[in-house]
Amino acid sequence: MTELTLRLQQGDTETTVTVNQNEFTIGRLPECDLYLPSGGVSRKHARLVKMANGVWNIEDLGSKNGTQVNQCLVNHVQELHHGDIVWLGNVNLVVLFANPATQVMTKHLVISEASEPRTIFRNVKQLQQQWIEADSKDGETSNKDKTIARLKDLVDIAKNLCAAASIEEIFSQVQQVIFRYLDSIDRLALLIDVGGCGHLELVNAGTRDISQQEYLAADGNWISRSICQKVFEEKIAIQTADTHKDERFSGEHSILVKGIRSAMAVPLWDENKVVGVLYADAHLSSYHWASEGEEELSFFSALANLVASSVQRWLLAEKLKTEEVIRHRLERYHSPSVVQQLIAMGGLPDGRLAPTESEISILFADLVGFTAISERLTPTAIAQLLNNLFEEMLQEVFACGGTLDKYIGDCIMAFFGAPEPQPDHADRATAAAKGMLTRLERLNANGFWQEPLQLRIAINSGKAVVGDVGSSQRVDYTALGATINLAARMEAVCPPSECVISEATYTMLSDSSSFQEMGDYRFKGINRAVKVYQTCMQMKS
Numbered sequence: 001m002t003e004l005t006l007r008l009q010q011g012d013t014e015t016t017v018t019v020n021q022n023e024f025t026i027g028r029l030p031e032c033d034l035y036l037p038s039g040g041v042s043r044k045h046a047r048l049v050k051m052a053n054g055v056w057n058i059e060d061l062g063s064k065n066g067t068q069v070n071q072c073l074v075n076h077v078q079e080l081h082h083g084d085i086v087w088l089g090n091v092n093l094v095v096l097f098a099n100p101a102t103q104v105m106t107k108h109l110v111i112s113e114a115s116e117p118r119t120i121f122r123n124v125k126q127l128q129q130q131w132i133e134a135d136s137k138d139g140e141t142s143n144k145d146k147t148i149a150r151l152k153d154l155v156d157i158a159k160n161l162c163a164a165a166s167i168e169e170i171f172s173q174v175q176q177v178i179f180r181y182l183d184s185i186d187r188l189a190l191l192i193d194v195g196g197c198g199h200l201e202l203v204n205a206g207t208r209d210i211s212q213q214e215y216l217a218a219d220g221n222w223i224s225r226s227i228c229q230k231v232f233e234e235k236i237a238i239q240t241a242d243t244h245k246d247e248r249f250s251g252e253h254s255i256l257v258k259g260i261r262s263a264m265a266v267p268l269w270d271e272n273k274v275v276g277v278l279y280a281d282a283h284l285s286s287y288h289w290a291s292e293g294e295e296e297l298s299f300f301s302a303l304a305n306l307v308a309s310s311v312q313r314w315l316l317a318e319k320l321k322t323e324e325v326i327r328h329r330l331e332r333y334h335s336p337s338v339v340q341q342l343i344a345m346g347g348l349p350d351g352r353l354a355p356t357e358s359e360i361s362i363l364f365a366d367l368v369g370f371t372a373i374s375e376r377l378t379p380t381a382i383a384q385l386l387n388n389l390f391e392e393m394l395q396e397v398f399a400c401g402g403t404l405d406k407y408i409g410d411c412i413m414a415f416f417g418a419p420e421p422q423p424d425h426a427d428r429a430t431a432a433a434k435g436m437l438t439r440l441e442r443l444n445a446n447g448f449w450q451e452p453l454q455l456r457i458a459i460n461s462g463k464a465v466v467g468d469v470g471s472s473q474r475v476d477y478t479a480l481g482a483t484i485n486l487a488a489r490m491e492a493v494c495p496p497s498e499c500v501i502s503e504a505t506y507t508m509l510s511d512s513s514s515f516q517e518m519g520d521y522r523f524k525g526i527n528r529a530v531k532v533y534q535t536c537m538q539m540k541s
Contacts, residue, residue: 003098040089355467360417426508
């Protein structure tokens, strides 16, 4: 047993390599005796050594994916025999001796040839009871005992999952059960369609090798996305005993590069839809799946059903939390009806309303004589006055479907037509202005403040950029552009207790009879004359 030949198989390519030295290294580095530039092969993967008695041994050199001989990991120096199959990542080498001591293949090889690896595709509904029902060949009594034991196991698992409040707790329970029942599994992942838009997100992952735990949770590149997506979209369970020998996975990058040899994935069913995928894989080929695969897949699927219920509760709790945060934030700016609309649309992407160009009417309402009033009041009294006044005036803005932009000292800045388009935004803005003037008149009559208060209101209509603007620390939902600048300038020409509007707003009104032309005005920073209109109700003769 002195002459050693290796038959190298990579996909459909087969090459014969003659080993003519006593020490022979295999790896991804060019200086190795057998150079294998493959993603699943380590730089210095394994070494073959010829002993004095002519026996050849193999040892793993600390490779990432391990070295296997006939589907068994090489954990120490191991003797090679004629016909042995050596696996390094996704590459296999058949050991051939010129004068073998025996032409009989090893037991491992006979088993592997007799048990062809296979891929199982199953509709999950076919797997619901399969794991619970024991094999009939065990006998009726044994069958009943086994079924009862498995039902108890599922009940215990269900109790633990029901008690799990967070996604981390849910996954921890699943991981314990999987690694206890399925010895063939190395890594486990839980992927969920968190946003409900068909995109699977890795929410947690686990491995038997604790040293790899942090890497798995942070980087989902090791997962076969094509398998998970197929399971998610087609609502089927998949189990493959040897991905490298299944042509359906020949083009799967993560399988080849990351050294995935066997994999199993099942959908997480909500009542009517799939909310995620439970995925597991291993570096070793799981040839026992040829005889026991459907039973393990059935258990995996039964567990996934329990997980799905817990995941659905978690998704609902997260949705309610998110909606509450969004509601509190939006209620600062929008009427309750607009807030409900925004939440129904699915919340805010990345927590923000992206700036977009909109057709709006902008309103500025300023307290007349505020400087003189504030000279006579303490800071606390000023704050109380503005708080009470803003509370009353904002009700009119929200009643007309308006959005609060901000308070600027004693001024209210609001707009209509965004975030939801409002074709009648000019009518809404003028209605809000009239409501504010009428409400303040009534408040004055009832002694709202120690002296009558007056507002000046200016409205302009046109295009503006509306959305969240600011830094990562502070964001304001606001409107920007020339339309806003003109409205702010127009306030200076507005008589007390009246409302002025631009010609752009005037032409958009469905009924403009309550406004009369006031004249053409020029404003700082605007190189054209602007026709201004004011309310008729208090027009002076």
